[in-house]
Amino acid sequence: MKKTIPLMIVIIGGIFWFGWALSTHKFFQDDFYYSFYMPWARAMAPFAMLLGVVSLSMMHTNKIKRRAPKWQYSYFFFAGFVVTTLAGFIGGTQKGGVYMWMFENMQMPMSATMFALLAFYMASAAYKAFRARSPEATVLLLAAILVMLAQVPLGVQISKHLPTISQWILDVPNLASKRGIMLGVGLGSVATTLKIMLGIERSYLGGGD
Amino acid sequence: MNFFERIQKLDRRWIYIVVALAIVIPLMIPYNSDNVTTPPTENLYQMIDSFSGREDRALLLSFAHDASTMPELFPMEVAILRHCFERNIKVFMLTWLPQGGPIIDYAINTVKEEYPDIKSGVDYCNFGYIPAALAMPTIIGMGDNISTTVKTDAEGRKVENLPIMKALNNYSELNLVVEFSGSVAGMSWLFYARPKFGLNVSVGVTAVMAADQYPYLQSGQFIGMLAGLKGAAEYEKLVDVFAAYREPGSPIRPTFDEEGVKIIPGRSFSSDILADDAAKKLINITTQSIAIFSPAEFQLFIDKYPDKTALFNQIKTEQDGKILIDVRTVTEQQKEELGYLAWGDLNRMTRNILYKFKVARIGMNAQSVAHIMIILFIILGNIGYFIQKARTAKK
Amino acid sequence: MSFELMSNLVGAFFTLCIFSFLYKDNPLYQMSEQLLVGISLGYGLVLTYERVFVPYFYQPLFLKQQWILIIPSIIGMFYLLRFSRKLSWLSRYPIAFSMMGVGASVPLAMHTSILVQMRQAMVPLESVNLFLIFFGTIAVLLYFFFSKAHAGLYGKFVNVGKWYMMVGFGASFGLTVMARISLLIGRIQFLVNDVMGLLK
Numbered sequence: 001m002k003k004t005i006p007l008m009i010v011i012i013g014g015i016f017w018f019g020w021a022l023s024t025h026k027f028f029q030d031d032f033y034y035s036f037y038m039p040w041a042r043a044m045a046p047f048a049m050l051l052g053v054v055s056l057s058m059m060h061t062n063k064i065k066r067r068a069p070k071w072q073y074s075y076f077f078f079a080g081f082v083v084t085t086l087a088g089f090i091g092g093t094q095k096g097g098v099y100m101w102m103f104e105n106m107q108m109p110m111s112a113t114m115f116a117l118l119a120f121y122m123a124s125a126a127y128k129a130f131r132a133r134s135p136e137a138t139v140l141l142l143a144a145i146l147v148m149l150a151q152v153p154l155g156v157q158i159s160k161h162l163p164t165i166s167q168w169i170l171d172v173p174n175l176a177s178k179r180g181i182m183l184g185v186g187l188g189s190v191a192t193t194l195k196i197m198l199g200i201e202r203s204y205l206g207g208g209d
Numbered sequence: 210m211n212f213f214e215r216i217q218k219l220d221r222r223w224i225y226i227v228v229a230l231a232i233v234i235p236l237m238i239p240y241n242s243d244n245v246t247t248p249p250t251e252n253l254y255q256m257i258d259s260f261s262g263r264e265d266r267a268l269l270l271s272f273a274h275d276a277s278t279m280p281e282l283f284p285m286e287v288a289i290l291r292h293c294f295e296r297n298i299k300v301f302m303l304t305w306l307p308q309g310g311p312i313i314d315y316a317i318n319t320v321k322e323e324y325p326d327i328k329s330g331v332d333y334c335n336f337g338y339i340p341a342a343l344a345m346p347t348i349i350g351m352g353d354n355i356s357t358t359v360k361t362d363a364e365g366r367k368v369e370n371l372p373i374m375k376a377l378n379n380y381s382e383l384n385l386v387v388e389f390s391g392s393v394a395g396m397s398w399l400f401y402a403r404p405k406f407g408l409n410v411s412v413g414v415t416a417v418m419a420a421d422q423y424p425y426l427q428s429g430q431f432i433g434m435l436a437g438l439k440g441a442a443e444y445e446k447l448v449d450v451f452a453a454y455r456e457p458g459s460p461i462r463p464t465f466d467e468e469g470v471k472i473i474p475g476r477s478f479s480s481d482i483l484a485d486d487a488a489k490k491l492i493n494i495t496t497q498s499i500a501i502f503s504p505a506e507f508q509l510f511i512d513k514y515p516d517k518t519a520l521f522n523q524i525k526t527e528q529d530g531k532i533l534i535d536v537r538t539v540t541e542q543q544k545e546e547l548g549y550l551a552w553g554d555l556n557r558m559t560r561n562i563l564y565k566f567k568v569a570r571i572g573m574n575a576q577s578v579a580h581i582m583i584i585l586f587i588i589l590g591n592i593g594y595f596i597q598k599a600r601t602a603k604k
Numbered sequence: 605m606s607f608e609l610m611s612n613l614v615g616a617f618f619t620l621c622i623f624s625f626l627y628k629d630n631p632l633y634q635m636s637e638q639l640l641v642g643i644s645l646g647y648g649l650v651l652t653y654e655r656v657f658v659p660y661f662y663q664p665l666f667l668k669q670q671w672i673l674i675i676p677s678i679i680g681m682f683y684l685l686r687f688s689r690k691l692s693w694l695s696r697y698p699i700a701f702s703m704m705g706v707g708a709s710v711p712l713a714m715h716t717s718i719l720v721q722m723r724q725a726m727v728p729l730e731s732v733n734l735f736l737i738f739f740g741t742i743a744v745l746l747y748f749f750f751s752k753a754h755a756g757l758y759g760k761f762v763n764v765g766k767w768y769m770m771v772g773f774g775a776s777f778g779l780t781v782m783a784r785i786s787l788l789i790g791r792i793q794f795l796v797n798d799v800m801g802l803l804k
Contacts, residue, residue: 002693006700013704021708038346040676042660044698045342047680049652054684056645073634080642088650095314101611103647104311108276109615110640112791113622115277119788120626122781123228124221127586131594136770143774144781145584151439151782153242154577163245168733169775170423176737177772179424179721180744180765186717193706193713204703205696225626232785232792280790281783307651340656400712416783420776427737428724430716437779438786564797572789579785 007199014197057081080106143169213597216589224586231582235575241493243446244573246483249426250443253411253433255478256385257289258452261296262463262473265376268293269301271388271398272316275308278391278415283316284441284569285413286389288448290320291566294327295452297463297473299373301383303336303347303359310338310363319565326462329364330371337363344397352380352406380406385432389413394422399430413440438576441569449562450488451476457502458509461554491560494567494574500534500558507532510558514551534558609799616799619791676701740768 020028060074087098094100132138149155150166195201260266270289274282293300302313313335321327329335336359339347350358355377356369368374377383386408388395394412402408409432414422416437425431435444452475455461464472482488502510511521524543526533536559544552564571621636661677664670679701682694729735743765747754754762 003696006696009697009700010703010706013701014707017705017707018710021711034346039660039664039670039673040701041342042656043665043673043676044680044701045340046652046657046661047677047683047698049649049656051683051686053645053649054687056641058687070634073631073638076635076638077642080639081646082642084643084646085649088646089653093650093654095311099647099650100311102643103308105611105615106618107308107640107643107647108279108311109791109794110618110622110636111275111277111644112279112787112794113619114640116280116787116791117622117625119784120221120225120228122784123583123586124224126583126781127219127224127590128217128221130587130590132591136766139767140770140774140777141587143771144778145587147775147778148580148584148781151778152577152580153244153573154581156243156245163247167247169771170420171427172733172736173740173768173771174420174775175423175427176740177744177765177768178421179725179737180741180747181769181772182421182424182717183721183725183741183745184748186713186721190710190714190718193710196703196706197710204699206692222627228788229792232789233796236789236792236796278787280793281786283790307648307655338651338655342656396716399716400709404712404715416779416786417776419779420772424721424724428720430720437782438789439782568793572786572793575789575792576782576785580781583781583785 003202003205006205007202011197011199018197143173211600213593213600217593217597227582228579231578232575235578236571239495239571240574241495242570242574242577243489243492244439244442244570246443246447247436247440249434249436250440250447251433251478251480253387253435254292254444254447254451256409256411256432257292257298257387258296258478260298260385261475262298262471264299265382267299267301267373267377267383268385268387269303269383271386271390272302272304272309272313273306273388273390273392273394274312275306276312279312280572281415281437281441282389282391282413283312284438284572285435285444286312286316287319287565288441288444288569289387289413290316290333291323292444292448292452294320294324294332295448296475297332297471299377300333301336302333304338305341305344307338313337313363323563330362330366331373334368334371334373335363336368345401348397348401349405351383352402352408354379355383380408385409385411387411387413391415391418394418395425395431399425403430438569438572442573445566445569446492447478448566450483450491451478453557454491455554455557456509457506457558458513460513461550461557492562492570493560494562494570497559497561498535498537500536500555500560502532502534502558504530504532510554513554514547517547517551520546536561612794612799616795619795623791740765744768 016028016032019025020033023029056077060077062068063071063074084099084102087102091097091099130141132141146162147166147169149158150162156162192201196204257268260268270286272286290300292298302317304310304313317329317333317335327333339359347358356367356374359368362368362371380402386395386398386402388398388410390412391414394414395410398408398410403410411431411433412422413435414437416439419434419436419440422431422434422436426434435441454476455474459474460472461474463474466472476482507525511518514521520543521534524534524539526535534555536556539547539552547555618636618639621632624630625633661673665673665677679697683698684695685691686695725738725741727734729738743761745765746762747765747769752758
């Protein structure tokens with residue numbers, strides 16, 4: 001009951017989906033997909049968002065209660081969350097309101113800057129960790145330097161053949177290796193999917209009975 | 210601790226300062242440089258350009274990213290929109306991410322400022338945010354009929370009543386989609402629309418993912434690709450050399466000839482023009498303020514504005530048999546007399562590029578310095594490592 | 605001070621707060637990090653309510669009286685039972701419902717990533733490059749085939765796959781450098797042009 005019914009849903013539903021992908025029959029396309037699956041999935045979707053809200057709020061409430069390290073900053077989480085939510089529900093989501101202003105002038109610059117930090121870490125790693133310790137690493141390093149030089153205008157001035165060489169690296173050895181990996185990964189994921197559909201793989205349902 | 214040990218253990222903050230300087234300085238001091246175009250970019254450009262002026266062709270831009278990857282993807286979006294507005298190409302936009310909506314608006318507004326004739330619902334249409342849960346039915350549904358699948362646009366108007374839809378039904382007309390993404394680019398289109406409807410798919414991706422897309426490019430599943438900031442810079446360059454190029458005598462807006470055939474300004478892609486040195490004058494990213502004409506070109510140019518001949522003759526200067534107009538010397542009053550069209554046309558002849566249309570190329574200048582710096586870091590780090598290793602072995 | 609400048613100054617302040625982490629961890633960074641998470645969550649919640657909850661749950665259920673939708677919404681609410689010790693097993697139902705879509709991904713992924721790619725790998729080897737691609741693809745595939753020992757002539761052939769991959773990873777790394785630097789360039793262009801440009 002606790003695990004068997006969810007497994008049956010996945011197996012039977014999976015078979016319907018399989019039919020949907022391969023057949024144009026009205027049963028799969030209209031009855032199953034448009035009339036049953038879409039409205040159900042849409043009605044279920046908002047609650048997944050709620051799960052995120054509840055879980056983050058619980059985490060921060062616990063942090064404040066237990067006076068865990070850096071608990072004071074959890075208040076900023078609540079401040080950001082409550083103000084944005086109220087601004088959105090009261091003031092509306094159109095451009096020009098507080099809600100959009102907060103998103104454009106606080107959320108966007110901050111998330112972009114978070115990722116920009118990576119540039120510094122990468123430069124530091126290039127200096128401290130990127131070593132030609134073995135012949136393989138040397139090849140990797142050489143390919144990287146060639147591609148890097150060919151990307152930038154200054155590099156192209158060193159030799160006008162660089163873009164051709166770099167394009168060849170991307171078009172031939174890079175393509176072959178990525179295709180090999182892609183075929184391997186693709187077959188692997190198809191195998192995993194089949195295992196899920198047949199009920200062999202069930203870790204996604206969590207532990208317990 | 211000897212010297213080599215010390216540079217091996219250099220505090221990371223020194224490296225951070227060098228990185229910051231290597232980027233800030235070239236951004237503050239722009240210089241002219243050339244970005245060599247690659248086949249994936251050229252292919253996409255040519256495909257989009259083949260739609261120019263056609264009522265029964267359109268492309269769809271899918272903004273599948275948020276603010277975090279904007280520095281790489283936003284210049285691509287601006288460049289493609291500019292291409293579409295210059296060459297009269299119908300363009301649609303949508304996003305699967307809540308964070309994508311403001312980015313679409315920002316991109317349209319950025320480009321549209323320079324094209325007052327371009328109208329929403331006529332030349333472009335923004336579908337806005339469509340929840341990711343509906344991506345699959347939307348992608349498949351548009352293969353049958355666009356306006357019954359996406360019923361309203363972002364402004365709340367009924368899609369089927371919009372003038373842009375006059376000759377557009379499904380993927381037979383909306384023939385190309387370009388997805389901008391920082392994660393799994395274009396896959397949903399490849400999964401659902403490419404096998405079923407033969408839709409042309411292409412992507413604008415962050416450089417991190419670019420190398421992984423080559424198998425799809427070779428198999429023709431993607432017809433083209435813009436790879437990171439370099440891809441954006443290449444596209445900006447192509448737009449300047451071809452789509453935004455105007456001869457002194459040619460009109461800057463679409464016109465109709467005697468038989469009523471629409472003439473689209475700009476010129477078609479050609480690798481000969483690209484290889485020619487004359488193209489270099491069109492892609493200067495430093496500020497240009499002087500328009501240079503030969504006497505014959507000048508005549509053609511002022512013939513377009515017969516009532517303003519005297520004014521043009523007043524502001525021109527002559528040098529070595531060439532006619533020069535420095536737009537910095539034109540007074541406010543003269544600008545007003547010239548009017549919006551003629552003043553805009555004159556500015557185009559200086560071959561000056563607005564900042565927002567060369568962001569990626571200015572960025573590539575900083576990339577040049579930063580790349581050389583990273584390569585030096587790698588080499589220095591390795592020299593230190595090997596000398597250190599040799600010393601330890603000796604001991 | 606114009607509204608635009610004020611907005612940009614706020615953006616610049618938070619940009620610098622995050623960058624301050626490079627020097628060392630500090631209260632300004634911690635504050636911005638938590639604010640970022642909070643604002644993102646609030647933004648998502650309001651949009652989900654407006655664009656998903658209202659049109660796909662509230663309107664069909666209460667305005668069009670499609671009462672059957674009560675069932676999926678109850679199943680959806682089971683998500684929240686994850687936090688209950690006794691009833692957490694009920695949260696498997698919505699997960700199972702969303703997992704059944706994997707059935708469609710078998711044929712679709714087979715087509716896009718395997719069949720079309722295999723067909724392209726088997727085109728007539730008319731040029732040296734096509735031969736090199738074919739050879740490399742086979743070698744990389746065999747490199748991950750561990751049921752046969754990588755020894756002798758076979759081992760040497762399989763080893764070629766490793767070299768191909770090293771070149772591929774090198775190319776990826778070279779492009780990654782550009783990607784990371786681009787993100788920083790974007791932020792610095794914002795600080796230098798959008799903010800300082802307005803201050804001038």
